[in-house]
Amino acid sequence: MTGIVLRLLSAIPTLFGVVLVTFLITRVLPGDPAVFFASNPSMTTQDIEAVRQSLGLDKPLPEQFLIYLGGLLHGDLGNSLSTGQKVVTEFANRLPASAELTFLAFFIAIGVSLPLGIAAALRPGSLIDHLSRVIATLGVSMPTFVTGLLLIFFFYFVLGVAPEPIGRLDPFMFEPDRVTGLYTIDALIAGDLELFAAALKQMILPAVTMALFALAPLTRMARASMLEVLGSEFIRTARASGLSRRKIIMTYAFRNALLPIVTTMGMTFSYMLGANVLVERVFSWPGVGAFAVDSIINLDYAPLQGFMLVMAGIFIVVNLTTDVVVALIDPRASR
């Protein structure tokens, strides 16, 4: 228990560092946000100066940082210059879109990679072992934006089974009443199965694209970890004692192999959050990643800052969760 508390406390300096780096990076970005407003030709130098003052950009850097920190503590991430909305509002609208997609992709990846990795470990050198290696290496070699385009071409243009890649829902459908922000869940809550199917259909291609990329680390770790456990002495003892193959694999081997797999899952999940930038772009998905890229291109500080902060925050939370889960699965790890 003290181990978990200590682990929680150890995240604080990292979190502070993340805030500091985010602040500094967006300050060295070229492009004065005040000049952004000045693209309106009627604005004079005095007006620009006024805008700069209202944004607090005339103050020295340390003071700007304190103001920024103060805003953060009140849950204020600033305003997006290009949409004119509060960054927090933009995120509240977009984060569920990214989260829904990432979760689905994550579950697809786990559902495929664990059985594949375990099967490969049970028969090393067999056809399935080679197949798992090729799939895993191919998966990590596919640029997500190319995989996405290939999937669109085959399933939308050639076969016509997938919907047009234009976001979360067909434009003729109404989005469900907002409860969680996840369309599939909200559609289920509203009891609208047709809407659920439509939302799921839009998600399948982008989710598969992301899942393909996550397959590699998970399959590799599942295989390596299973192989190691299967070679250990307690498995030999279990075999010698005449336990059924099923019981040995599922109860004894898998449970002991789970530890490094869970750690890899945590890493993969946070990695997917960063990688979905490209997938969202290809599928016109209205998520936070696409928003962050647009902000970078428009030299819009605040949303970029918010994105990096939220992603790094999620990364830290996922790492903490992984550590806690690992400690719960295996008490030896928390010592």
Next chain:
Amino acid sequence: MSASAMRERIQVVRHVVLGNPLNIVAFGLFLLILLVAILAPSLVPHDPLKTNPAHTLQGPSAEFWFGTDQLGRDIFARVMIATRLDLMIAFGAVTLSCLVGSIIGAMIGYWGGFWDGAVSRMVDVLMAFPLFVLALAMVAALGNTVANVVYATAVVNLPFYIRLARNEMRVRRGLGYVEAARVGGSGDWRILTRFLIPNMAAPLVIQASVNLGWAVLNAAGLSFLGLGVRAPTPEWGIMVAEGARFISSGQWWVAVFPGLALLIAVFVFNLMGDALRDILDPRMRT
């Protein structure tokens, strides 16, 4: 390295290369890619930059193997020419981060103390960011050039090398042979350069070779989003981005061929990384 150790190493190489047919394919393709990167300008049948309004968006044919794009340029020529630029970005970035990262990591690992703590904290912070977006922001901040893509890719990879070199160093600096060298009168510098760094080379080279594929993907991803390399320069990421809008209307070849080139290059690099790992460090074989 003694003659018998050399013979043993060669046997391992032979075992790894011949033991897995995939490795032979990987080595062959790797050579082919290198050849294309070097010879492409004298191999391509058409000028990769020459536009031709008479043949826009034509499918693959005997004249244009990979078809033509929206400006009538030959996609085959563009894909081939792009190889050199994409490889140079990746090799440049990986070399830079491997060199700088392992020097920093080796130093903080060897001497420890304040800098070890400070740099390790910074590495933790850097690793908490979504790396691709960090690279994106850096290219936007430094300016939209190819050199900045190399620097940005190198910086986001630094933490891995720093961490690896530091941990290797911490494990090794207490080992017997280091003690022996110190007793024998070697100074810090000599111990570092003669004994420790050569022994750390294998894991670093493995990391670098695994990293190469990722660096290609990262650079192509940046230019796909319109950062870094600029049109009309032939580069795989840009070409895929340009072809993306024709995918939904069926002109698949504009995006698919550069995409496949990218995929094959990264796939080959990853296979090579695996093979190299098997050769250099059989214990890490998975």
